[in-house]
Amino acid sequence: MEEENLQELLNFIETIDHTLLKETSLDSVSHVKQEYDIRSPAPKRSKTLGIANKNSRNGNFTSSPSKLGFDELNLSFIQEFNEDAVINEFLKIKEIPSLYPWQRKCLEIVQNKNCVLSIPTSGGKTLVGEILIVKEIRLKQKSAIFILPYISLVHEKYQSLAKAAEELDFFLEEYAGVKGQYPPIKRHKNKKSIYICTIEKGSKLVGSLIQENRIDEIGLIVIDEFHMLNEPGRGPILECVVSKVLYLKPNIQMFAMSATIGNIHALSTFIQGITYIENSRPTKHSEYINIENRLFQSFDGRTVSEVFADNLSESSSEIFHACVQSKSDAILNLVQGNIMLLIFCSTKMACNNLAVRLQFERFLGTKEFKKQEKEDLIEALQEENEGKLCSNLETCIRYGVAYHHADLTLGERRLIEEAYLAGTLQILCCTSTLAAGVNLPAQRVIIRDPYIGREFISLNMYKQMVGRAGRTGLQESGESIVLCKNMHDFTRFTAMMNEGPEPITSHMDPPTIVDLILEVVAANLCSTLEDLKMLVKDTLFYQLKNNEDKQEFLDTTFPSLVNSLLASKGTMLTQDADGTLRLTSVATAAVAAGLSHDVSLIVYSDLLQNKTSFCLLNSLHMLYLVIPLEYRIPSDGILLARNKVYDRYSKFHPQTLAVAESLGVTENLVALNVTGKLKEEKKALLCRFFHACVLYDILNLDNHARVAKLYGIQNSHLQQFLNTTSYFASKVYRFCEELPELWCYKQLLTDLPQTLMYCRAPNLRALLDLPGVKIGRARQLLSAGYSSLELIARADAKEMVSKIRHLPLRTARGLISAAKLHFITEMDKVESMKALIQSLEKNYQGIVKNQT
Numbered sequence: 001m002e003e004e005n006l007q008e009l010l011n012f013i014e015t016i017d018h019t020l021l022k023e024t025s026l027d028s029v030s031h032v033k034q035e036y037d038i039r040s041p042a043p044k045r046s047k048t049l050g051i052a053n054k055n056s057r058n059g060n061f062t063s064s065p066s067k068l069g070f071d072e073l074n075l076s077f078i079q080e081f082n083e084d085a086v087i088n089e090f091l092k093i094k095e096i097p098s099l100y101p102w103q104r105k106c107l108e109i110v111q112n113k114n115c116v117l118s119i120p121t122s123g124g125k126t127l128v129g130e131i132l133i134v135k136e137i138r139l140k141q142k143s144a145i146f147i148l149p150y151i152s153l154v155h156e157k158y159q160s161l162a163k164a165a166e167e168l169d170f171f172l173e174e175y176a177g178v179k180g181q182y183p184p185i186k187r188h189k190n191k192k193s194i195y196i197c198t199i200e201k202g203s204k205l206v207g208s209l210i211q212e213n214r215i216d217e218i219g220l221i222v223i224d225e226f227h228m229l230n231e232p233g234r235g236p237i238l239e240c241v242v243s244k245v246l247y248l249k250p251n252i253q254m255f256a257m258s259a260t261i262g263n264i265h266a267l268s269t270f271i272q273g274i275t276y277i278e279n280s281r282p283t284k285h286s287e288y289i290n291i292e293n294r295l296f297q298s299f300d301g302r303t304v305s306e307v308f309a310d311n312l313s314e315s316s317s318e319i320f321h322a323c324v325q326s327k328s329d330a331i332l333n334l335v336q337g338n339i340m341l342l343i344f345c346s347t348k349m350a351c352n353n354l355a356v357r358l359q360f361e362r363f364l365g366t367k368e369f370k371k372q373e374k375e376d377l378i379e380a381l382q383e384e385n386e387g388k389l390c391s392n393l394e395t396c397i398r399y400g401v402a403y404h405h406a407d408l409t410l411g412e413r414r415l416i417e418e419a420y421l422a423g424t425l426q427i428l429c430c431t432s433t434l435a436a437g438v439n440l441p442a443q444r445v446i447i448r449d450p451y452i453g454r455e456f457i458s459l460n461m462y463k464q465m466v467g468r469a470g471r472t473g474l475q476e477s478g479e480s481i482v483l484c485k486n487m488h489d490f491t492r493f494t495a496m497m498n499e500g501p502e503p504i505t506s507h508m509d510p511p512t513i514v515d516l517i518l519e520v521v522a523a524n525l526c527s528t529l530e531d532l533k534m535l536v537k538d539t540l541f542y543q544l545k546n547n548e549d550k551q552e553f554l555d556t557t558f559p560s561l562v563n564s565l566l567a568s569k570g571t572m573l574t575q576d577a578d579g580t581l582r583l584t585s586v587a588t589a590a591v592a593a594g595l596s597h598d599v600s601l602i603v604y605s606d607l608l609q610n611k612t613s614f615c616l617l618n619s620l621h622m623l624y625l626v627i628p629l630e631y632r633i634p635s636d637g638i639l640l641a642r643n644k645v646y647d648r649y650s651k652f653h654p655q656t657l658a659v660a661e662s663l664g665v666t667e668n669l670v671a672l673n674v675t676g677k678l679k680e681e682k683k684a685l686l687c688r689f690f691h692a693c694v695l696y697d698i699l700n701l702d703n704h705a706r707v708a709k710l711y712g713i714q715n716s717h718l719q720q721f722l723n724t725t726s727y728f729a730s731k732v733y734r735f736c737e738e739l740p741e742l743w744c745y746k747q748l749l750t751d752l753p754q755t756l757m758y759c760r761a762p763n764l765r766a767l768l769d770l771p772g773v774k775i776g777r778a779r780q781l782l783s784a785g786y787s788s789l790e791l792i793a794r795a796d797a798k799e800m801v802s803k804i805r806h807l808p809l810r811t812a813r814g815l816i817s818a819a820k821l822h823f824i825t826e827m828d829k830v831e832s833m834k835a836l837i838q839s840l841e842k843n844y845q846g847i848v849k850n851q852t
């Protein structure tokens, strides 16, 4: 018993964030708690008061009679368990006056059922998901998982829920990028958590909870953007989450939200729930299409009718004038006035060119508007980028215009988004990345031409873009205009509208279904072929087949797929004599690391191969191991300029040259690379090696801009490369942890993921840990005196805004709440540790007593 406790204590101590312990003593934690209104954990709730328990899924939340006398009852406590009170409390925190009628109705109908909610973009669906989560935590005392498609949205959600978490006393746990622990930390004092996850992390989280028999800690899974099922990469992972939960049949409600989709009923059949469709939007949206000097309007989102001079409504007259009556380019007329405008362009280059062009069209007075705020933004952007800022962007900003696309770093994009929201910028020329990943509103949305790159726009993406027009709380109405350059585009576009939303398909075909098989065998959900067949029936992939194909799949395709996993010399699965399926050690490691089966095989053989010739002269070979697969292929990933690579090679330190030599990278090869006359295999070797060199230089030269210049890489691409590599390194590390034959790598890779993640500014690591804080903002915080999370948690939002240039009040409040939450989470760890120490002491005293 003592040994177990001791081990538990040691494990626990391992999980403690050492930086925090260094930074914050126990005393200072309690100090912050007393002085800065960090709530103590809620009193433990007595079961005798009839708090909903496991059986509450049937929708009955009646309290069982209290064993306490009336006098002892705390009335506010009872109110806390009243559904309306909980909703109102949450709405108050979110500063939302009341629910829309459809939201109230939806909450009534959904109750404990699985549901797919479909409503046009910005209709208010996320709020319904959030209320369900808060109800789950407050009324049913269960934790909840919130799955979102992008890291940026996870950060946004974290910040928007931080205040509620602080006031309503629950934990927010971030599962995105390198953040998130599996299985999750068991929280002390019965406090519940909202796990805010990306799709991949959410799937792993659910898997780990099933494996540890802890899945009943979760009462609700909310999935935003459910139509992501349609994405080849992440769709199958999302499908896996749902199928695992359905197969297990735990007491978990699933609430999936989506913009309008074609086969919504197929999706609600898939999650074994109801469909809730709402077609109204809280704000009015006028939808226009322009072709040459003609204007069309759609009133129902499907059909279009032409707008003529004699049937102009008040709202359409300005657009009509801009597109039809004026002789100049429609876009130039549409950008006049002081309105919030998003202009979607098909390429990054088109965004840049348009932004530059528009600045000349803006009337001179715009330069004076929010002049100081614009200068502050420029300074913040320079701070983000080691003092540099593209001169075009700088000039555009002075006219209230900016571009926004993937060539900007995440930090730059965030600063531009904040400036737009604060009204410092009025026009953003952006690519589709903004429509999918960020919640920015607009009074007018213009689609410059209906393409994304060279592809014709999809209806789903179009709806996402125009959904930004007219957001609740900001404007009463919004308008969108698609500018078609020729009749061909116009016909194609209107035909697409007419056809209506595309149906969702499943991408979980046989190669990807293997990962599901491995996951469920690892989690002990399925152990025989028959179990697996039952599970497969719970996939969308299976359900979308016709009856004949379903039978063929179950009888032939699927069994032979499982057999192939057994047949390949037991690489992934083995089978006992009684038919029980087991994972091989490599497959177990792949599941633990979150690597797909095919990638894990490549990584495994690569690691074994490198073991025999590992060069320890410096860290270059180690970095070479964790280069993500997409950066090992010359045509993918960041393209390193060939001549720059040669220059860099010629200046390498002899030790680096020795590592190169040991990996087969010779001077001859690098010279041949300049001519481009290399075999694919050799090109791949150089591509991987020089990507490792980029990392090596970043870690040693400590100047990102210089490294970017040395290799001819864009700063934003360099940052993306670092993030991806850091994430991949964390997977490789986890993979090695599971396999004894890879023990040496485990020691070598221990700190690498974190080092890569924070290498741009290791001194800012604590600040960068706050969701959504990028390097520029962290530097600003530091120079304004907010050098630690403790100082941020203590800060006053208004004072912070006055000290930091270009910091919206909303962002400051979010930062302070997030910092406080950090301390609340750390205090929980400390309290668990204290409880463990007390139990150890008690046991030890017992032993001493027995011995004497």
Ligand SMILES: Nc1ncnc2c1ncn2[C@@H]1O[C@H](COP(=O)(O)OP(=O)(O)OP(=O)(O)O)[C@@H](O)[C@H]1O
Pocket (backbone or CB within 6 Å): 096, 097, 098, 099, 100, 103, 119, 120, 121, 122, 123, 124, 125, 126, 127, 128, 259, 439, 467, 471, 472, 473
């Ligand atoms: N009942 C309400 N009253 C006032 N504002 C609301 C209400 N419901 C939602 N909102 C606000 O409307 C905006 C859009 O709401 P929400 O994010 O829930 O919509 P959504 O349908 O999820 O949008 P998207 O499709 O972009 O994800 C938010 O700013 C939200 O706070």
